[in-house]
Every structure is written in structure tokens, then in C-alpha cells.
Amino acid sequence: MTLAAPLDLLKQARARFTQREIAAHVGKDIKTVRRWEKGETPCPSMLEPALRDLLHSSGRTKAGSATGDAQFRFIDLFAGIGGIRMGFEAHGGDCVFTSEWNDFSTKTYRENYPPGGDHALIGDIVSFPAEEVPSHDVLLGGFPCQPFSIAGVSKKNALGRPHGFECTTQGTLFFDVARIIAAKRPAAFLLENVKNLLSHDKGRTFDVILQTLRDELGYEVHYRVVDGQHFTPQHRERIIIVGFRGKTSFSWDDLRLPESGPRLGSILHRTDGSEPVLPWDHDRFFDHASKRVQPKYTLTPNLWTYLQNYAAKHRAAGNGFGFGMAYPESVTRTLSARYHKDGSEILVYQGEQLRPRRLTPRECARLMGFPDTFRIPVSDTQAYRQFGNSVVMPVMREVARIMLPHVQTLLAVETHNGSKQALSLYS
Template sequence: MTLAAPLNLLRQARARFTQREIAAHVGKDIKTVRRWEKGETPCPAMLEPALRDLLQQPARTTNGAGGDTQFRFIDLFAGIGGIRMGFEAHGGECVFTSEWNDFSTRTYRENYPAGGEHTLIGDIVSFPVEDVPSHDVLLGGFPCQPFSIAGVSKKNALGRPHGFECTTQGTLFFDVARIIAAKRPAAFLLENVKNLLSHDKGRTFDVILQTLREELGYEVHYRVIDGQHFTPQHRERIIIVGFRGSTAFSWDDLQLPAHGPRLGSILHRTDGSEPVLPWDHDRFFDHTTRRVQPKYTLTPKLWTYLQDYAAKHRAAGNGFGFGMAYPDSVTRTLSARYHKDGSEILVYQGEALRPRRLTPRECARLMGFPDTFRIPVSDTQAYRQFGNSVVMPVMREVARIMLPHVQTLLAEGPRHG
């Protein structure tokens, strides 16, 4: 008997079962199953009956929360996992993650402990596409700096390329495309800045749509969604979703609250009701004095500089300046540069006090992360991470309206890839 038969059965089983489930069924460990799948060692012919028996059984995967897994997904350019969290809320199981930044990886590992067959790698560019596991949904917040207004302005000033000409970041979209082409997931979600629509007079976005629709053959829908429906922050991002087959997907199914929360809902509470988080202790908020730690209040020198800077631009007829925020405010967009001076969101503390920055915990809340989310990195790195993240409740809501169509496609045929 040749070895082709058990290997083929193994591949069929991997379309429905995890490596852990296969290993348990055939009496081997996960590493052995992984070596078979990669071709490093042959899959023994004697296992053919066991694999055939497994294929007769219903898939029984469970997600990390102990509930039934509705779908398997991969998390590319994962950052600190905001997109992942939104899809896990609807029964998704993450089976593969890619994130190149060491600080983001540290935060990611702290909040999403590795388990089962999950793999976390660094740079996706050099990773063999055949080693990406089978999945139903591909998630990717591919880097936005080449397309953001701030990123384009900075690179123009420095004489550097941007968009798809930026070989270090802009072309990472095509790494997403090559995985979609090879693995053929039932659906995908891609996220980027609103400026992606208009970059290079719309030509950049046209290339993206042409690649997804014409070259890959996916049904594609996109929409700009403002995070202020869910958190007190004006943050517009384009969401691109695609499906392997024809669907009745409609953005009209989104449930976007007409009146979102205001800044006061995410600020540290000074009335004694601020929760004591054992992973924060008094790092951001002094529970004894019921005050935000004084280091977040601007120094006299920085506050004077920001006021003078704003006055200079007002005199010149420009709109540049700091953004003062009040409890009933919806803030400006939190950026990755917030650690420098906090100028886009300064919290008013009364006439007698200088304004302050948001604390990293407040930034987490501003992005829709729960207080159970841990912040193991420095304040500077935390500000960068939240400034680069997604508004998690937006992802959760998009996942909700995508899921019925993903389930329909999965019912029509097996997983691909």
C-alpha cells in the first residue's frame, strides 16, 4: 500500500478537524501530526483505518471560551488583536497569527495565550503560504501608514515613496492576496484608513478591488465606518469584506447606534467607583487619592509650547492646534504619535489645572477594549499600540453580519486550502 492514501485522508481530515483532534484520535502527539502534514515524515499506512473512521464523525472543535466554534480564522498584521477579539465574540477560533512588532507581540501573547495548534509568527512576507493552516475567514489590518494622510505627507516631505511604491509596507496587501489565492477562505475582512479610498487619485484602491474581484474572484463589499457609534472617538476606517461565493450580504444590516457614548464614560472615575484592576494596580490611577497619576498632566513647558503653537497657526489662518476634550466630548482620532505630546486629545481638568493626556487604560477603553485587557508594555509603546489599533466593537459588529453568510458558504462546501 502506498503512503498517498493516508496522506490524502489526513488532508481531508484537516479540512474539518484541528491537529490536536487528529492527534488524539490516532494516538499521536500534535508535533507528529504536524510533521506528517508538512511532509517532514511520512504518514503511516497503518493509520488509514483510523483516519477513515475520523472522517465519518462530525467536527467537534471548540473555541477558547469553551463554546462551539462557528469558524476558524487567521489574524494577519494582528497588532494587539482588536480584530481577533471582535470575531472571537461570535464563536471564531484563531488558528494562526502574524505580527512583526516585538512590543505588540508581547501584548498579544499576554492577552491571547497560545493554545491548541495556534501558531504566532513574525513577518508574513517570508512565511511559506503552504504552511498557513486551513481557515474559513482571513482577517488583516494591513499597514495603513503608506496610505494615511499623515503618512503620505511625511513621506512626501522626505521624498520617500508611499502607497504601493512603499516596498516595506504598501505591498503587504499582495501578501494577503497570495494567501487568499492559495487557501481560498470562505471570507475575508481587511481594514485600513479612510484615505486608502482617495490615495493616488483612487488608483491604489482600484488595484485592490481589481485584485480581489477579478483576479481572486471574490464578491467584495466595502464601507467607511466611524468608530464614534461605539466609543467616544471620531475614527473613520474603511472595512473591506469579501466572500468566496455569491451572498446576500448588505451593510444595511449593521446596527450602528445613532448616539454613541461620550468621553466621560471611559475616563477614570474619581467618585470611588473606579475598578481596582490587579494587573494595573495604581499604575494609571491612584485609588487612595482617587486621582489620575500626576505624570499624565502636561508639564508647564509642554502646555506653553502647545498653546503658542496653536496661536501661531490661528494667526496664519490654519486649523492646526491641540484638541481639548471634555466629559461630553467625542474626541479626535487617537494616533500612534499620541505619546509625543498628547495634543490631539487633551483632557480638561478645570481652569486651575493644566490639561492631561489620556492614560493607556483610558486609551484602551477609547478603542473599545474591556478592562480585562492587560497592558504589559511601557506607556510609550501602549500609546503606539492603541493608536494603531481598531475600534474593537466595530469589528464585533461587522463579524456579526458576516457570520450568517460565512456559515452558508461553509454549508455549501468544505474548507479550502
Template structure:
């Protein structure tokens, strides 16, 4: 299963819709759509989900049951649905969602019909019975990293006592992923975390995770650190762990990772008159009459002075701490959940005559690979936290692309040889 290029999707959409209808749907000017179609400017990759929305063959959930979707998945520790969006792009149907943060849940419900009543959206997964989770083919989860009790495992080893993942991981959120996998036995899973998970507690934490997934749960497991800058202008390394219920020929080398990714200028608000007036944003982030980013995103004199003095202090001490100035041809530092505090990791250069500014929340959405159709119903502070905690969506979409042929093979084998329980180590 391959994903069509944005221009191919545009051409497919044009078979059924006018340029004006497409422009209204993706939140762009009709002249911009015309330039894409003529090849005068490239059709941005970030618009693929919005264009795919227009195509009749896009699979959609049906009352939470998966409908005619090619596969069913659940979305744990969902945040604002970045992993979900990547898998929906390949025809998946979300049948269950868990997210504990009320602000993230608000954004999620605003953007995903399934999160608004078509299927269960529960809060904290910790107290939710695994047997009540709907059957699914793929489990998705960007679980938070918590300390594992290595000492307890070592003690049991020394005493010669057996132990399983419940003993090893009880009290961590990874345990909730493991207990659902054990109970529901999905064909595959994808877990995402910070790169430092590999080195946490001198690597012992990651060893417990692999031991649990491979030895205790019996899955074939593959992992790799992928940098989001292949798809968006942001250096953002995250570890991705995928697993399959049976033997596969899965290979990370099948990822299509462009050597030259986009640069910051591709996601910044346009001041040349081409910035779209999104009906869900209006002038919240960009003043269309004045053709400029709203002044509130420019740093105050006091904050700019503080950041310069802070950087100078650490330079004098031989440290590398300081702000990160970003230019149109830059790849930025990693956007963090604390970006709302001072914006120091990514400051947009506005020329010598002006102080730098923060990215707007809309630009943060673009930096994470979300299309302009993605709505931001929360305050700027909450939006910065949400995008800083999210995933680079096109990375998830690309990983989904190389996972799904193997998922389909496993599901085909299940159909030929009997029920999922027959393949389960826990049957």
C-alpha cells in the same frame, strides 16, 4: 447569529456565578455589579467579552486546530488583536497569527492563549510560505497601506501584455494578503485600513486592490467606511473591506450602528470611589488611595504653554492646527500612534485650576473598546503606539456578526457540494 446585550450576558453568568465572582472576573466592584443587575446603571458594552468568558457555551481553540469552534480564522498584521477579539466573540478560533513588532507580540501573547503557544505566531509574513498557513474559513488583516506601482501596470496594458496581482502588487504588504487568499481560498476575508486608502494616488491604489480581490481572485467584495464613534467616544473612520468566495446577500445596512454613541465620561477613570482596582494594573494609572489619576499624566507647565502658543500661532494664520480639548460629554478626535509625544489630539479637561492631562493607557484601551480584562504589559509609550494603531474592537465585532451567517452558508454549500478546491478558481 446575534450577540446578546451586556445585561443578558450578565444574567446568564449569574445563573452559575456569584456577584463577587463576576466582579473579580471583570475587574469591577461588587456594588457595581449589583447596580447593573438591578438596572440602576447600564452594564457597559465594553465588558461583553469578559462576561462572555464566563459562559460555558463560549467556543475555545483546541491546540490550534479550532476544536469545536464555529469557524477558524487567521490574524495577519495582528497588532494587539483587536480584530481577533471581535471575531472570537462570535465563537471563532484563531489558528495562525502574524505580527512583526516585538512589543505588540508581547501584548498579544499576554492576552490571547492561542498567541502563547497553542498555534503559530510568526513574525514577518513577507517571507512565510503561503502553503504553510493553516487552512481557515476567514482571513483577517489590518494591512499597512503601501504605494502600488501603477506605472508598471499601465505599461503592460499599453503593450497588451497580461498581468495578475503578483505583478500589480508585488513589493506591497497587500500582496502577502493576496497570495495567501489565492493559496488557501478562505470562505471570507476582512481587511481594515485608514479611510484615506480610498483616495490614495487619486483612487488608483484602491482600484488595484478591488481589481485584485474581485477580478484576479474571484471574490465578491463589499466595502464601507465605518466611524467608531457609534460604539466608543472617538471619531475614528476606517475602511472595512469584506469578501466572500461565492455569491451572498451580504448588506452593510444590516449593521447596528447606534445613532447616539457613548461619551468620553464613560471611559474615564472614576474619582468617586468606584474605579476598580485591577490586579494587573494596581495603581499604575490611577491612585486608588487618593482617588485620582496619577499626576504624571497631567501636562507639564512647559508643554502646556508650548501647545497653547502653537495653537494660537496657527489660529492667527487661519489654520486649524492645535490641541483637542476633550470634556466628559465629548467625542474625541482620532487617537494616533504618536499620542505618546504630546497627547495634543486628546487632552482631558481638568478644570480651570488644573492643566489638562493625557488619557492614561487604560483609558486608551477603553476608548478602543477593549475590556478592562485586557492587560497592558508594555511601557506607556508602547501602549499608546499600540492602541493608536489598533481598531475599535466593537466595530469588528459588529461586522463579524453580519458576516458570519454568510460564511456559514458558504461552508454549508461546500459540505454539500464537495471540497473547497472544487469551488476554487485556482484548483
């Protein structure tokens, strides 16, 4: 089914670019673009960010905003390679501040989001003064949840010592999110984490987080576990926590989650001659001359034998451990940061006569919902780690869509109230 948003963006792009220019930017053949435009084949939804990026390059706005101006300002904490940022830029946001401590992730981030204007990209947020963070409307953070305990709070109560979020989460990276929210008071925030955050320490960890956000900081908070397989062929459940500085009618029921998502075959390199030649990839992952994935991604005989024996050993013991074979019609297991070690959670079937293979880093990018315009300037090992730690970008884009009307309402009300207050000072 052709989705309206990508097709509309394609029409907008055609008013400024030739079919050849569009094809080169999105990494497709010119004949494919022509078929999209004629309606002969659907324009894929995964191309929406790439088309928005093309419109931005023509001097429109950073995220394809129809107004020509950024609709809201946001900051990107624990940014990784920018998956959450990309989702919010797709709805007219302007990123004014980024924090990412890993040098390899920063390299990928800079390659895909060149610094401009007053935007700052810093390293570790822990030592950065909250008051120096730019003012912003939305705070984004895929914060790592390092285990922490609330043990000792009762004792501090008895001793009359202060506690609250500065005590109960001290030493964790969530504390840095909380202190920035406390100092800058954004209209809204989005935090993302693993599903297990809900059950960590028998639920006490999550209780502290909610108490901090709701009671200490005074935000209206909503959370939900969303599975990425609605948008990409990967079972990937993550908890998303959103908060607003005032009362809203926000509802998770507004999410548009396709019942039947894509299958693995939609993101694999195509061996029928239609695999796009990406100028930033060349033949790094796919040999276009032979029309096949580079041989280095096929498991070695020793590794394949080891994984089969390992799986057989655990089956005999009644355990469920083992490799995960994936087929074109499959939805894969969750891609992890350890994928570079043996690829065991997602092995691509290559027929009875061939050993299975790993996904290539480009296929991992597609599995996380990144467009083919996304550049991979790091080694395969680092790329696997980065995509395994990233977010499913279309999930972030969809959550941004349902958040932003409430953000805009809050900002409009506060602007109106501020104007009334200013008028009263001079009356």
C-alpha cells in the same frame, strides 16, 4: 438602556460563578454586579467580551459559543494587539494562526491571547510560505497600506510581460494578503485600513485592490467607511473591506450603528471612589488612595505653554492646527500612534486651575473598546502606539456579526455539494 447580550451573558455566568468572582474578573465592585443582576442599573455593552472570556475560562468555548465547539476558524494577519481577533472570537471563532512583526505588540498579544493547541504566532508574514498557513474559513487583516503605484502596467502589457496582482502590488503588504487568499481560498475575508485608502493616488491604489480581490481572486467584495464613534467616544473613520468566495446577500444595511454613542466621561477614570482596582494595573494609571489620575499624565508647564503658542501661531496664519481639548461630554479626535509625543490631539480638561492631561493607557484601551480585562504589559510609550494603531473593537464585533451568517451559508452549501460529489463517485 440595558443591552440584552451583556445581561444574558451575566445570567449565564451566574450559573457558574459567584458575584464576587464575576466582579473580580470584569474589574467592578461586587455591589455593581448585584445591581446589574437586579436590573437596578444597566449592564454595560463594553463588558460583553469580558463576560464571554469568563465563560470561556470555565471550559465553555474560546469565544463563548453556545455549541461548545468553534463555529469557524480564522487567521489574524498584521494582528497588532488583537482588536480584530477579539471581535470575531466574540461570535464563536477560533484563531488558528497569527502574524505580527512588532515585538512590543507581540508581547501584548501573547499576554492577552496565550498560545494554545495548534495555534502559531509568527513574525513577519512577508517571508512566510502561503502553503504553510493553516486552512481557515475567514482571513482577517488590518494591513498597513504602504504607498504603491500601478505605473508601468501599460508598458508591461506592451512588452507581453505578466502583471496582475503579483506585479501591481509587489513590494506592498497587501500582496501578502492576496497571495494567502489565492493559496488558501478562505470562505471570506475582512480587511481594515485608513479612510484615505479610498483616495490614495487619486483612487488608483484602491482600484488595484478591488481589481485584485474581485477580478484576480474572484471574490464578491463589499466595502464601507465606518466611524467608531457609534460605539466609543472617538471620531475614527476606517474603511472595512469584506469579501466572500461565492454569491451572497450581504448588505451593510444590516449593521446596527447606534445613532448616539457614548461620551468621553464614560471611559475616564472615575474620581468618585468607584474606579475599579484592576489587579493587572494596580496604581499604575490611577492612584486609588487619593482617587485621582497619576500626576505624570498632566502636561508639564513647558509642554502646555508650547502647545498653546503653537496653536496661536497657526490660528493667526488661518490654519486649523492645534491641540484638541476634550471634555466629559465630548467625542474625541482620532487617537494616533504619535499620542505619546505630546498628547495634543486629545487633551482631557481638568478645570481652569489645572493644566490638561493626556489619557492614560487604560483610558486609551477603553476608547478603543477593549474591556478592562485587557492587560497592558508594555511601557506607556509603546501602549500609546499600540492603541493608536489598533481598531475600535466593537466595530469589528458588529461587522463579524453580519458577516458570519453568510460565511456559514457558504460553508454549508460547499459541504453539501462536496458530499453529493463524494456520493456520485461511489454510485
